[in-house]
Every structure is written in C-alpha cells, then in structure tokens.
Amino acid sequence: MTKPRFKALTTDYTWPSVEPERKVLAAAGVELVVAPASDEATLARMAEDVDAILFCFAKVTPAVLRSARKCVVASRYGIGVDNIDRATCNELGIVVTNVPDYCMDEVTDHVMAMILAFNRDLNRLDSAVRQGGWGKTPLPAHSRRLRNTALGIVGMGRIGRALVPKASAFGMSILSHDPYVTQEAAPSGVRMTTLDDLLKTSDFVTVHSPLTEQTRGLIGRRQLRLMKQTAFLVNAARGPLVDEHALVEALQAGTIGGAGLDVLETEPPRARSPLLKLPNVIMTPHTAFYSQESLLELETRTAREVIRVLNGQRPENWINPEVSGRTRAKLP
Helix, strand or coil: CCCCCEEEEECCCCCCCCHHHHHHHHHCCEEEEECCCCCHHHHHHHCCCCCEEEECCCCECHHHHHHCCCCCEEEECCCCCCCECHHHHHHHCCEEECCCCCCHHHHHHHHHHHHHHHHCCHHHHHHHHHCCCCCCCCCCCCCCCHHHCEEEEECCCHHHHHHHHHHHHCCCEEEEECCCCCCCCCCCCEEECCHHHHHHHCCEEEECCCCCCCCCCCECHHHHHHCCCCCEEEECCCHHHECHHHHHHHHHHCCCCEEEECCCCCCCCCCCCHHHHCCCEEECCCCCCCCHHHHHHHHHHHHHHHHHHHCCCCCCCECCHHHCCCCCCCCC
C-alpha cells in the first residue's frame, strides 16, 4: 500500500461518519485523522504534524494554528468562518476555504417551513389534536393570508437571494437590507431599504448576514422594539446575530409574535433557557443545512478544497485571498 503523501485533521463533525471525505482524500494520497475531542489542547496536539485542517464548529484558535507548523490549508465544513482566527492564518500563510453554496435549498426550505408552521400554528394545533382537542381548540389568532404579508430579508447574499423566489411563490412582498447591495443589484421584485424600515414594515423577518464584529447583536433590544407586535423573527444563520436576552424579553412581553430559531448564542441551549419554555418559539438543533444531498456535497467539496491547495492549485472558495503570494502552499 502506497504511503500517504499528506495528513489532514478533522477537528469535529455532526454527521454519522467521515467516510465520504476520507475516500476523496485517500484517492489523492491524503490520510485523514479525526480528533477525539475539540478542546484547544487536544486540537493543538493533533495538529502538530498535519498538512491540512478540516473544521466544522470547533474553534480553531491561534494556539491550534501555531502548533500546526506544516499546515497549509484550513477548510471549513460550511459557510461561516467566524470560528477560525483569520489574522493568525494570514500571519502564518495558511489558506482558509469554505463551501458557501452547498445548502441554499435546504436553509431556504427551512426558513419557509418555520414561517408556514408559525403562520398556520401547526405545533399548537397538532398538540391539541393529539390530546383530544379536535373541534375544541381555538383557531390561531395570528394566521395571515401570506399573499398579504411582507417578508424582510436581512442580508441579500446567496441564501437571501435563493429565498426570494420561494417567498414570491406564496405571493409575499419582499424587502431587504444589505449595506453592500444597491437597488440596481437586487433581485427583481425586492425593495432594498434601511434595517429600521424593514423591521417596521415586515410581517416576517429572516436574518442571513455573516457573523462579524459589526453584525454581532445586529438584532437587539432597539431593533426588536421596531418590529410589529405580530411579527415573526427567523434566525437560521448564526446565533450571535440576535441578542438572545433581548429576544426573550420581547417574546415574553409580546413585543413580537414569535421566533423560529435554528441557531443560538450558546449551542446546545442551557437546560434552564427560557426559550425552551416559550410557546411562541419554534426551535430546531442547527439542522437547517441538512439533507442527504447537501451533507454529501459538503463533505466531498470540503475535502476537494484541501486537495487543490495541497497540489498547488488555487481553491475555488478562498476566504483570505489577501495572503496570496506569501502562503505556505505553493499556489500560482
């Protein structure tokens, strides 16, 4: 058996196995090892002799990166890269990649599912029927004909744009806020506006901004107070985009109608989190990205980015191109 030319480390994963990426990497002469835990000390030790790092939710800290003296590429299983220290990667010449478009169908389906479930009061009605309440349950007071409602999309990136035709199919009017997208560059039928106007106008608000220091807490106490009392907030992007304490206050006080949350500031939620007890909250365990097809695509494309860089080719999705010309990898 031919000895592998390279070694790669998977820091963490949330799916049944890493066999798809293991096969892709092995065919290119890359041995894959999996960390038994994702704490900093374990990852730093495991990274000492690897040429590449594949990471999901684990924090890839400066200490981990500095211990990885041979590492030339860190490839994210997913879209956001807020859990890797980009400044240290740039200093060391480590290429950072991601897979920015593997789950656009799944996330936008999930957002629409949450909107529909809340609007039709599916959770409460299902529970009532199971408890013998057929014909005895009050009709949902907040249900609206969707074609008469407005959807506000915060962030008109890939996922925000993919959501537009799905919401449009239900007849919803659509407005969006994105400081980097002009009205001329917006999808047809989308009105670009300020965040304040979006929050005041929308019946449903869904957040799809990247998590940065500037967007952390983007939806906070002041923003929630601008929303309609009947409005429904969806976050299937990053938990810290929404101030969780302010959201709990708004939900408990009835300042907004409800929330659909696939992501939280702290995952999993604490056992005593008020969100777990609020009837106007729909929660899912950070699974909006998932389908059988999206997971396979994620695993294989993450591995292929590693192979490209190890073979001296530019990655398809280069997060830190500012390091070009001074990378550890021999890139053109």
